[in-house]
Structure formats: structure tokens, C-alpha cells
Amino acid sequence: MNAVTQAELLRSLPPARRYARALTGSQPAGDALVGAALRAGLPEGLSARLALYAGVTKLAPPPAAPPSGAALGARQRQLLLLTALEELSVSEAAQVTGIPTDAAETELEEARAALRSAAAADVLVIEDEPIIAMDVRQLVESCGHRVVGVAATEAQAVRLAASKKPGLILADVNLGAGGDGITAVGRIQQQLKVPVIFVTAYPERLLTAETVEPAFVISKPFEPLALAIATYQAVSSTVPIG
Template structure:
């Protein structure tokens, strides 16, 4: 193996978990997101010259990903259900108005931490266009409808911070659970529209186990938070579509909530 090929493989391995996280968040689907990522990786390994003279390997891998699958297309609701009475349905109508470019810029900046200029390069647009898209998307996020949110988090300070972000985004926190049993009980009592769950709880409790129990009795979008997303996104077994890295800023959580609820309402 040449040094170039070896270096490219190392770059891909380091970037892959985050590219998969982004693709899943953008599509709302593990299968669809991973399918595009696999295509990107296969082409890049077959044609390493595509990465020659790269100024930033991670940025250019993301840019290549978009060139290979462009465009994703707007997320379109299927069927002819026009009932917009529930909170998630009202939210879908509002978030659905956000153009595809704005959603991508939001996720690239607040989920993956790229600068606006890097996001512009990834999407093949100007810096001004990316900046305008980011401002417009944030304006749309402020108009979202209120939904019921359950927080599963055993660290009190973090739980309160998450709850504040949720409320600042205009949503209602119906409960904060520090254990699996409490989470399941609160979900049964309040039927939340969204669950935000830490992966690792104190003792032997686990946020993913709590979520599995909740999903047995209801269908609800889930956002997982963890300090080590690359350990969760291994490509082995069923994995969540929405994974946030601790610590995260308010814009990141607000964007993830809007995107998760938008997908759920489609």
C-alpha cells in the first residue's frame, strides 16, 4: 500500500463516524444515510486522485460526499395527510419550509462544527450564500411549535442545561429522568413527542435500554447524547439517526430537535 493510499485510508477512518452522523441527521434514516456514505467511500478508495491537493481532508471528504450524491432533495411528506392539528405536525409544516440548503448549512455548522466558510466549500456555494442560509434557518427555528420533550440524564447540572435549552426553543419539558425505570414511567404518563437521552447513566442503567423499553409502547423520535459518538457509530447493528456530542451548544440541540421532529412528522 502506498503512503498516499495509507494516509487516505487513515483520513477516511477518522472522518467516517462524523460523516455517517451528518448523513443520518440530514436524511433521518440510518439506511439512507449510510448508503450514501458507503458510495462516497467506495469511489474515494477507487479514485484517490479526487483528494489530491486537499487543503483540509475532513472538509474535502464532506465536499466529495455532497458532490457524489447531490442533491439529496427536499424531505417531502408522503401521503395526503393534511391534518396539522398536533404539535409535531405543525412543526413539520414550519420546518418543511426551510430550504434544503439551509438545513445542510445548519447541520454542518452546529452538528459537525465546520466554519461557515468550510460549509460553503462543502456545499459548493459562496461564503455569503452560506451565511445567509444559516441566518435564515435560525430565524425559522425560532418559529417552531411547542412539543412535549422527555429528558433522560442523570447529571443534574447537564439535565437542567438541556431543559433550559428545550424551553428556550419554545418546547415543554414533561420530565427529567435519571434512571431507566423513571424514564419509562414518565414516557407512559406523558406520551412525549421527543426524547433526549444520555447514553450512559449512573450504575448499571443505560439510556439506550430505557429508550428500547419506551419504543415498545410508542413511536417517538430519539436524540442520543454521548461524549464519544465515534464509539457509538461503528456500523455494527442498529444505531440511532441523531447523535450529539457532549458538550453541545444550544443551536446544536435546537437544530437536532427540529430535524428529528420534522422527520417524525413526514
């Protein structure tokens, strides 16, 4: 076990769980991976957060076969998630994955190029703020995906999902007077099994470890690359580990 305090480990568990879920594609598989990393022992010489990331990375299962036209390798996915979603520097991501910084930079350049050729998905956006919805739509389309609907309320989201059958949902948590994005997604997934990315200013509502959590959470404000890698992972994630 790494020479870090229990308090440091506890503070680092939410981001480690988020990263593991994004790697595996589900909450149960991600949490099982974090547990396996803790049992196996964490690497020495790193902070608690980086050590947890490194332990998860070492034990992560290989990704499923990528969609036609996409060619992201396992390490490229890891580096993209670590830098874009977890906001590590390239040098920190290199430490986590155990490669030199210059090699990590090269891998990231190749990964960003591969993202542009990834297979497209039909996306439903759930967002009550019109300007933010326009921005998200533009970003989704710039990633090569198709936006099949934009819902501002819980009821509208359920109706659009039933009629459009999206392959991916991007949902805000707080829909103001229009309801709740978490509830909307729960209702949709009773009828349609579809990957979901929550794009929210309230990630703590989704990282409580008290209820079923989504595999993909992006905090607002976010970078376009974070959305690109999250959408790619969501539509091409691995089969959950047991």
C-alpha cells in the same frame, strides 16, 4: 475519487455517517447515502472529511415538507448541521455545499431565524445529573419545545415515556447507578416509535457501526444551536431512502 489516503477516509467515515444520518433521519438511510457518495466519487481539492461531507450533501434527498410554521430549506438544513453539529467553520461549510462564504453566512442567518418559528414537540429528557438536566430543559424550552418529563433512571424513563407519549426523546448514555440510556431508549422504542437524540460525552459508544445506531448524536459539551437544529431535524426529518 479524491486524492486522499484510505486511512484518511476511514478516519472521516464516522463524522460523515453522523452527518448523513442527521440529514436523512435514520441510520440505514444515512449509511446508504455515504455508500452512494463513495461509489459516485468524491470532489477533488478538499480534505477527506470535507470531501465526504460534500459527496453526501450532493446526493442528499430533499427534505420532507416542514412542520407548519417552519421554513428551512435543504441548503439551510445542510449548513446548520455542518456548522452546529459537525462544528465546521462557515467557510468550510460553504466549500462543502459549493456556495460562496458570504452566501453561506446569509443562508445561516435566515436559517437561525426560521428555527425560532419551528413547530414545537413534547420532549422527554433522560439525564441523571440534576444540573445538566436543568440546563438541557432550559435549552429545549428556549427552542420552543415542551418538556413533558425528566427521567434520571432507566426505569423512570420507561414509565414516563409510556404515560407522557413524547414526540421526541433527548437521552444521555451513562445514567450512573440508574442504568443505561441506550437500553432505556431500546425498551421505550419497543412500544413507542419516537425520534431520539443522544446528548452524550461518549459518542464513540454510538458510532461503532456494530449495532443499530441513532440518527442524532450530540457530543457534550454542546452549543444551544446544535440542540436546536438537532431537535428540528428529528421532528421533521426526511423519509429514509432505500
